[in-house]
Amino acid sequence: MDSITVGIEPSGNARIIILFQSDERVANFLKRVLERLVQVIEVETLREETSLVREIALLKTKPLKGEKKEQALFRIEEIGGRILEVKEDAIIAEIHGDHQRIEGVINDLGSDVLEEVARSGQVYISKKFE
Structure with a gap:
Protein backbone atom coordinates (compact mmCIF):
# COMPACT_ATOMS: atom_id res chain seq x y z
CA MET A 1 0.00 0.00 0.00
CA LEU A 46 -9.98 4.96 -10.07
CA ARG A 47 -7.17 5.35 -12.56
CA GLU A 48 -4.94 8.38 -12.92
CA GLU A 49 -5.88 8.87 -16.58
CA THR A 50 -9.63 9.13 -15.78
CA SER A 51 -9.34 11.04 -12.49
CA LEU A 52 -8.08 14.27 -11.02
CA VAL A 53 -5.28 13.58 -8.57
CA ARG A 54 -3.87 15.97 -5.99
CA GLU A 55 -1.66 15.88 -2.93
CA ILE A 56 -1.00 18.50 -0.25
CA ALA A 57 2.19 18.91 1.74
CA LEU A 58 3.06 21.15 4.67
CA LEU A 59 6.74 22.06 4.83
CA LYS A 60 8.69 23.42 7.79
CA THR A 61 12.18 24.70 7.13
CA LYS A 62 15.12 24.97 9.44
CA PRO A 63 16.00 28.57 10.42
CA LEU A 64 17.33 30.14 7.20
CA LYS A 65 19.23 33.33 6.51
CA GLY A 66 19.96 35.47 3.47
CA GLU A 67 20.13 33.84 0.06
CA LYS A 68 19.12 30.38 1.33
CA LYS A 69 15.90 31.82 2.77
CA GLU A 70 15.19 33.77 -0.43
CA GLN A 71 15.72 30.66 -2.56
CA ALA A 72 13.35 28.60 -0.39
CA LEU A 73 10.67 31.33 -0.53
CA PHE A 74 11.10 31.64 -4.30
CA ARG A 75 10.83 27.87 -4.89
CA ILE A 76 7.68 27.59 -2.76
CA GLU A 77 5.98 30.59 -4.36
CA GLU A 78 7.15 29.59 -7.86
CA ILE A 79 4.87 26.54 -7.83
CA GLY A 80 1.92 28.38 -6.29
CA GLY A 81 2.65 27.43 -2.69
CA ARG A 82 1.51 29.56 0.23
CA ILE A 83 3.66 30.80 3.06
CA LEU A 84 1.63 30.13 6.20
CA GLU A 85 4.02 31.39 8.86
CA VAL A 86 7.53 32.77 9.27
CA LYS A 87 8.99 32.67 12.75
CA GLU A 88 12.59 33.01 13.91
CA ASP A 89 13.80 32.68 10.28
CA ALA A 90 11.96 29.36 9.80
CA ILE A 91 9.14 29.01 7.26
CA ILE A 92 5.98 26.91 7.31
CA ALA A 93 4.42 26.58 3.86
CA GLU A 94 1.73 24.66 2.02
CA ILE A 95 2.22 23.22 -1.45
CA HIS A 96 -0.17 21.23 -3.60
CA GLY A 97 -0.25 19.44 -6.92
CA ASP A 98 0.42 16.03 -8.35
CA HIS A 99 2.79 13.58 -6.68
CA GLN A 100 5.74 14.38 -8.97
CA ARG A 101 5.40 18.11 -8.34
CA ILE A 102 5.42 17.63 -4.56
CA GLU A 103 8.39 15.23 -4.80
CA GLY A 104 10.24 17.73 -7.00
CA VAL A 105 9.92 20.59 -4.52
CA ILE A 106 10.87 18.42 -1.54
CA ASN A 107 13.91 17.06 -3.39
CA ASP A 108 14.92 20.55 -4.60
CA LEU A 109 14.79 22.01 -1.10
CA GLY A 110 16.45 18.95 0.45
CA SER A 111 17.37 18.03 3.99
CA ASP A 112 19.67 21.06 4.36
CA VAL A 113 16.58 23.30 4.20
CA LEU A 114 13.66 21.16 5.34
CA GLU A 115 13.16 20.20 8.97
CA GLU A 116 9.76 18.53 8.69
CA VAL A 117 7.31 17.47 5.95
CA ALA A 118 3.68 16.34 6.43
CA ARG A 119 1.86 14.97 3.37
CA SER A 120 -1.78 14.14 2.72
CA GLY A 121 -1.24 11.23 0.37
CA GLN A 122 -2.80 11.27 -3.08
CA VAL A 123 -6.49 12.10 -3.31
CA TYR A 124 -8.44 10.99 -6.39
CA ILE A 125 -11.80 12.03 -7.79
CA SER A 126 -13.32 10.67 -10.99
CA LYS A 127 -13.67 13.06 -13.94
CA LYS A 128 -16.89 11.27 -14.88
CA PHE A 129 -20.15 13.19 -14.34
CA GLU A 130 -23.38 11.26 -13.95
Whole structure:
Protein backbone atom coordinates (compact mmCIF):
# COMPACT_ATOMS: atom_id res chain seq x y z
CA MET A 1 0.00 0.00 0.00
CA ASP A 2 1.39 3.38 -1.02
CA SER A 3 -1.06 5.62 0.84
CA ILE A 4 -4.47 5.74 2.50
CA THR A 5 -6.61 8.87 2.78
CA VAL A 6 -9.96 9.22 4.55
CA GLY A 7 -12.49 12.05 4.27
CA ILE A 8 -16.17 12.52 5.07
CA GLU A 9 -18.55 12.96 2.12
CA PRO A 10 -21.53 15.38 2.22
CA SER A 11 -23.74 12.30 2.79
CA GLY A 12 -21.91 11.64 6.05
CA ASN A 13 -20.25 8.49 4.69
CA ALA A 14 -16.48 8.13 4.82
CA ARG A 15 -14.58 7.96 1.53
CA ILE A 16 -11.42 5.89 1.87
CA ILE A 17 -8.85 6.09 -0.90
CA ILE A 18 -6.31 3.28 -0.84
CA LEU A 19 -3.46 3.74 -3.29
CA PHE A 20 -1.47 0.70 -4.34
CA GLN A 21 0.39 -0.60 -7.37
CA SER A 22 -0.62 -3.97 -8.75
CA ASP A 23 -1.63 -5.89 -11.82
CA GLU A 24 -5.31 -6.31 -12.81
CA ARG A 25 -5.60 -9.71 -11.12
CA VAL A 26 -4.53 -8.45 -7.69
CA ALA A 27 -6.59 -5.24 -8.05
CA ASN A 28 -9.72 -7.27 -8.87
CA PHE A 29 -9.06 -9.60 -5.94
CA LEU A 30 -8.73 -6.69 -3.50
CA LYS A 31 -11.90 -5.12 -4.91
CA ARG A 32 -13.86 -8.36 -4.31
CA VAL A 33 -12.49 -8.60 -0.75
CA LEU A 34 -13.51 -5.00 0.03
CA GLU A 35 -16.98 -5.45 -1.51
CA ARG A 36 -17.67 -8.31 0.94
CA LEU A 37 -17.18 -6.07 3.98
CA VAL A 38 -20.54 -5.21 5.54
CA GLN A 39 -19.67 -1.54 6.15
CA VAL A 40 -18.54 -0.95 2.53
CA ILE A 41 -21.19 0.67 0.32
CA GLU A 42 -19.29 0.80 -2.98
CA VAL A 43 -15.82 0.01 -4.32
CA GLU A 44 -14.65 1.95 -7.36
CA THR A 45 -11.34 1.54 -9.14
CA LEU A 46 -9.98 4.96 -10.07
CA ARG A 47 -7.17 5.35 -12.56
CA GLU A 48 -4.94 8.38 -12.92
CA GLU A 49 -5.88 8.87 -16.58
CA THR A 50 -9.63 9.13 -15.78
CA SER A 51 -9.34 11.04 -12.49
CA LEU A 52 -8.08 14.27 -11.02
CA VAL A 53 -5.28 13.58 -8.57
CA ARG A 54 -3.87 15.97 -5.99
CA GLU A 55 -1.66 15.88 -2.93
CA ILE A 56 -1.00 18.50 -0.25
CA ALA A 57 2.19 18.91 1.74
CA LEU A 58 3.06 21.15 4.67
CA LEU A 59 6.74 22.06 4.83
CA LYS A 60 8.69 23.42 7.79
CA THR A 61 12.18 24.70 7.13
CA LYS A 62 15.12 24.97 9.44
CA PRO A 63 16.00 28.57 10.42
CA LEU A 64 17.33 30.14 7.20
CA LYS A 65 19.23 33.33 6.51
CA GLY A 66 19.96 35.47 3.47
CA GLU A 67 20.13 33.84 0.06
CA LYS A 68 19.12 30.38 1.33
CA LYS A 69 15.90 31.82 2.77
CA GLU A 70 15.19 33.77 -0.43
CA GLN A 71 15.72 30.66 -2.56
CA ALA A 72 13.35 28.60 -0.39
CA LEU A 73 10.67 31.33 -0.53
CA PHE A 74 11.10 31.64 -4.30
CA ARG A 75 10.83 27.87 -4.89
CA ILE A 76 7.68 27.59 -2.76
CA GLU A 77 5.98 30.59 -4.36
CA GLU A 78 7.15 29.59 -7.86
CA ILE A 79 4.87 26.54 -7.83
CA GLY A 80 1.92 28.38 -6.29
CA GLY A 81 2.65 27.43 -2.69
CA ARG A 82 1.51 29.56 0.23
CA ILE A 83 3.66 30.80 3.06
CA LEU A 84 1.63 30.13 6.20
CA GLU A 85 4.02 31.39 8.86
CA VAL A 86 7.53 32.77 9.27
CA LYS A 87 8.99 32.67 12.75
CA GLU A 88 12.59 33.01 13.91
CA ASP A 89 13.80 32.68 10.28
CA ALA A 90 11.96 29.36 9.80
CA ILE A 91 9.14 29.01 7.26
CA ILE A 92 5.98 26.91 7.31
CA ALA A 93 4.42 26.58 3.86
CA GLU A 94 1.73 24.66 2.02
CA ILE A 95 2.22 23.22 -1.45
CA HIS A 96 -0.17 21.23 -3.60
CA GLY A 97 -0.25 19.44 -6.92
CA ASP A 98 0.42 16.03 -8.35
CA HIS A 99 2.79 13.58 -6.68
CA GLN A 100 5.74 14.38 -8.97
CA ARG A 101 5.40 18.11 -8.34
CA ILE A 102 5.42 17.63 -4.56
CA GLU A 103 8.39 15.23 -4.80
CA GLY A 104 10.24 17.73 -7.00
CA VAL A 105 9.92 20.59 -4.52
CA ILE A 106 10.87 18.42 -1.54
CA ASN A 107 13.91 17.06 -3.39
CA ASP A 108 14.92 20.55 -4.60
CA LEU A 109 14.79 22.01 -1.10
CA GLY A 110 16.45 18.95 0.45
CA SER A 111 17.37 18.03 3.99
CA ASP A 112 19.67 21.06 4.36
CA VAL A 113 16.58 23.30 4.20
CA LEU A 114 13.66 21.16 5.34
CA GLU A 115 13.16 20.20 8.97
CA GLU A 116 9.76 18.53 8.69
CA VAL A 117 7.31 17.47 5.95
CA ALA A 118 3.68 16.34 6.43
CA ARG A 119 1.86 14.97 3.37
CA SER A 120 -1.78 14.14 2.72
CA GLY A 121 -1.24 11.23 0.37
CA GLN A 122 -2.80 11.27 -3.08
CA VAL A 123 -6.49 12.10 -3.31
CA TYR A 124 -8.44 10.99 -6.39
CA ILE A 125 -11.80 12.03 -7.79
CA SER A 126 -13.32 10.67 -10.99
CA LYS A 127 -13.67 13.06 -13.94
CA LYS A 128 -16.89 11.27 -14.88
CA PHE A 129 -20.15 13.19 -14.34
CA GLU A 130 -23.38 11.26 -13.95
